[in-house]
Amino acid sequence: MLLWTAVLLFVPCVGKTAWLCLQAWPDPVFEGDALTLRCQGRKNISVSQVKFYKDGKVLHFYEGKQTLSVGAATLQSRGQYHCTGQVMYIPQTFTLISEAAMVQVRELFPPPVLSVIPSPEPREGSLVTLRCQTKLHPLRSALRLLFSFHKDGHTLQDRGPLPELCIPGVKGEDSGLYWCEAALEGGQVQKQSPRLEVRVQAPVSRPVLTLQHGPADPAVGDVVQLLCEAQRGSPPIRYSFYLDEKIVGNHSAPCGGSASLLFPVKSEHDAGNYSCEAENSVSRERSEPRKLSLKGSQALSTPTGSNRLVPWLPVSLFGMMVIAAAFLVYLRPWRKAGPLPSQIPPTTPGGERCSPYANGHHQEEKGEGVVYSVRRGTSRRSAGQFCHLCRGEMPAAQ
Template sequence: MWVKIQPSLKIGTFLLLFLFTSEEACAESVIKSVQLIIHPRNEVERGTNVSLICQAEVSHGLGSHPNYKYNFYKDFQPLYTDQTSSTDHLYSIPDARMAHSGKYKCAVVIEEQNKESNVKDLTVKGLQTPVLTMDKLKLREGDDVTANCTAEGEIGSLTFSFSNGFEEIYTANTESHRVEQKLRLTKGTVKIFCYYSIKLHSTIKHSDNSNVISLDIQELEINPNIKVNPSAYVTEGDLITISCSVDTTYQRNSDLKISLIHGHTMVSVDMTKTDYKVSLKANDSGEYECISRLGDVYKSSAMNITVKELFSMPVLSFHPAEVFEGERFTISCQIKSFASEKIRRDDIRYSIFQDKIPVINGSRYSGTAGKASNGKYICVAEAKEIIKESRRELFEAKVLVSKPEISVDGPVIVNESFWIHCHSDNGSLPIIYSLKRNNVTLNRTKVSDIHEKARFLAMISTPSDISSYMCEAENNGQVSRKMSERLHVTVIVPVGKPLLMVIPVPGNIEEGSDVTLICNIPKGSPPISFRFYGGSGTEIYRTTVQMVVNNKESVWSERPPDVADQDSLGSTNEGDVEYTEVVHPQIVDPTQIPLKKGTDTVYSELQTTQGAIEHVNHQGLLEYAELNHDLPEPVD
């Protein structure tokens, strides 16, 4: 921007114009390049003083003095910021450590301009060796020792570890250069040292091991001694004594505790004063352990004790295994073996319980099966104060099958297959169902699931055949056989082939005379729909017959209109329609109706709307009668 100064301007005006041009010159500063220099070099040893120098090459207007903002970054995270008028800036890292290793860069900002240097790696090699100290060197088993591991002057996120030989015993993460920890060490001689590690990006650097400190830990002589009297091999009911003892020197120590443990059960809490006396059972066999404790130090001694059965666990049994209501049954209780050197068989006493209520004091019980006898039974055997129970067994009397019900699935149509179902509301499974027709067994099936149904495929040729079906159910042989009622359901008879008759017979019909059409079917379950069609195939009349156990004819008659009617209606030749229904108490054989022409095909001359005479094949019209099954009625 160019500014022209007039000589007549006052001093104040001149100064204002000068300041304006200075700001404009500053705005025209350009950062050409930024460079980061690591001194003395990019890879140094631990303890070296490192300098990061950020240099900027900037072009600016004459006489301007721009401010430079310097930003330093480590691993792409902000590290340090400062503002100065100098074209270079220094960031110092005195006594560099491995934690200072990383990727560095700097950036220079002038107003809205920001330019960065290239990224440079700084590598600081070497971790110092830590120093291990202990607060005491002589220990007794169970004592704590305080250990200190120090890496003086080390910085960053450090992980300190304490080891006993190859066994690592403690690890801690810290931002400090020192870790203090109480350690609990085992007996004997141990050699403790420490080391630390630091994570740099994806790698972990380990220091050398510290000095090693040897500790001699005195063992506590509190090992317990376990004894069993009279023997570790006993029979149920025998009284034994188990004792746990420790050296008398430590027995007088009030802090000493001794416990007796069998499996996961603490049998006795305090064995320092009294022995443990008990009469064991066979399931008490196993390892018994004396555990002594002084502070946090535990010692143990164990012994196996074998307990022989005085008698075996009693077994409960039912005879017979399956019993129906009303039948007799017997429950027995017995043992398989006993220690003959200790007891006689007669020394064993038995009891039988039903749902925890005594049934009989003895080994045998008889009763009649029924709801009162149903329940869970156990038997108890006892000798020399040893009591054993049998497994709990469920006894439930079976229920005789009830009279079955017979039914069908879906409509029953003559000469079409259908399913017959047979089901009893009561009766213990499995149940055998039989389908019978006129007392002859047609098929049998076994039902073993409460949700399963017995069903049989059947077919009838006449409606009266339906009542010949019955079903039988049994679940205990001939004793339980029950017969259903006869099957009574609605049977649908398909419509027979219709026959069309014309009155008067073809050949005797004169123009202007009445004509009656009769549609006859030999069989079919009502309601039945009849439809009449003209010679052109057009429907001219329909009706539905609801009559039942009778033959049905649908009659349609036609007569020509009067002359006066023809005049009033124009030149039409279409006649009036009259419909008549004729009911016969018995089936009429259409072959017995006399026809003038003794042929199977009957023709009649009907007047069409064009006035022409048309021959109609009535044999073809027979196919238009329809069967309506919407409201079926029974037909025998």
């Protein structure tokens, strides 16, 4: 009797390590495999009231079954498993605990990665290829994967063997969030790629520049606003403002739209031809120039080149008059020495020379003892009046 009692006391200790064991199959276990657990007694001894545990928590309780079908294995199926059961040793029943068994579930294939060729920011009108990339485990390379492509909640392509999808001539509406899915044929294992944003880059349109000021032309001290806007184009858009090809300011529109530049008119130098330029990652466009005129330019503090010439205009005219007078003085002695041969008047019947240039007034010039006089007469050859220009010595003083 004492010997039997000693054997019964020893059984639980032995059974804790050898009399009850847990088996998991298949081995190795991959994602999608049907995982089965079996709680077995040593030498196929009958076990009842079996409980299965994972990481210390009860999975299931069976009255008489020693096998548990876990279902399709997933990566979450990894863990430490053990079981408990009752074994009858006449005339007593003992509860035994199996050793822990580590179940490793291998990954059948990693989550796919979606890539966009040539770039997640393609130019409008270009060809785009979506590629879903993953690879089966070498021990399961004979299996078959199917791929599908999705965008913003709707399916672009159902499951098929091709891991690529081509989109010819992308447009602005093709921008959005894309992802792909790889699934084992039969659907036991399905994995999605992370979302990837595709932004189709559209070139900027030619911007329009607007000059905003009062109803009349601005004057010094007034504020002028330059407003530049490109109707289309992918953001961000950088705007630059120019005055006669010289940059005067720039602004960025991160979300697209327009940009403006405010500046006070300081001098006449602020007048001129203004233009703006819109630029994004695809293209660059320049607006038509707009002319800004200022009123009251004569009151501006900074004179321009044309204004500086105004004070010198009378001086220039006076200088020209002085030069002309000096030229006449230079020619005067030559005139008193006698007329040019071409200017000798024809001889009248009386021997006097008649000037064809004389008219009805009387003119007399004196100088250096020579007297010129004009007198009227009647030609014998014509009934009209004519004049004689006679030369004679100056009479002696009385």
